[in-house]
Amino acid sequence: MALANHAFFAASRTAVITAEKKEPQTDPQYHLIGAEESPYSVKVRSYLRYKQLGHEWLSRAEANDLYRQHAKLPLIPLLITPEGHGLQDSTPIIETLESAHPDPSIHPDDSVCRFVSCLLEEFGDEWGNKWMFHYRWAREADQVACSKRLASLLAPGADEQTLNQTAATIRERMIDRVWFVGSSEKTARQIEDSFKDTLALLEPHLLNRRYLFGERPAFADFALWGQLYNMHRDPTPRGIMELQAPKTISWIERMNNPTAHGSFEQWPSLKRTLLPLLIDQVAGLFLPWSKANADAIAGGRESFTVKLRSGEWQQKPQKYHARSLMALRQRYQAFESNADARDVMQETGCLDFLV
């Protein structure tokens, strides 16, 4: 649910790398305004494909009038429903669609899995976005690659010189924005280690299963995938993935057009490889960071410093993350009476941040 990268998704639909155009299953009922470079936009597109909901994938430039008519915030994705309602914010968009189109469900029936999937959905959106945004603008190779892709989205068909000028402007502006996700000299190594450690934890987990919770995608898959799919489009993180994460890359390709191949697993068979991810990344980094951010917002502080498992983290607090932590805590309330879910949250060190 983060708000990192601003104001570059206004051009045409010419996808730059590996986006496949697929005929909508039924007449286009939904209109999804987004961009390939937007992790939250492709997250919703993957969901619409999974649910086989007919939709048109449009850029803001192509659908500028529609966008102006419905957008409440200057953000993508924006989904326009058949009834003509405009929805923004990928998590509530998916929740609204899930209640309208419950089958096949993206929520595992095992209640522990159901909450862990919601927790990892939040982890993907809030913490995963730090990996994606940091790696995209930290090094020249990625800056050049992505700013060129964004430039060709903004100025399709422009000559080389114009493209390079546009790319240079984008690059300059985006490099200045990495503070938004807390990327700085102090946190760079922590962000990069977190990404590599997460890949190392995902590989054994995806060794013999197609998705995070079994043979069909769960809520968590869509959020984590939106970030990792975009990272796979940038040279440096793609290089790291190609070196150490072949199973994750197969999952990235699979989630671009997910289909159910079987059922969700129960917690006991997922526990061995999901527990380390919850302990190491969610309880060790994401939740203490999110709590410190929320406390800083509540205290009206300009900046906050928090001791994470990876070291000292300093950042300007973001209102949006404080709201989403509140939403996560409200979501956990529905599971509080569930002893198994509580035990797992206790065992992983997540509980104290959720109550």
Ligand SMILES: N[C@@H](CCC(=O)N[C@@H](CS)C(=O)NCC(=O)O)C(=O)O
């Ligand atoms: N919480 C929102 C975040 C959306 C977001 O940050 N979108 C970015 C692109 S990934 C955006 O629109 N930035 C402003 C812009 O491009 O004009 C969601 O989950 O949909």
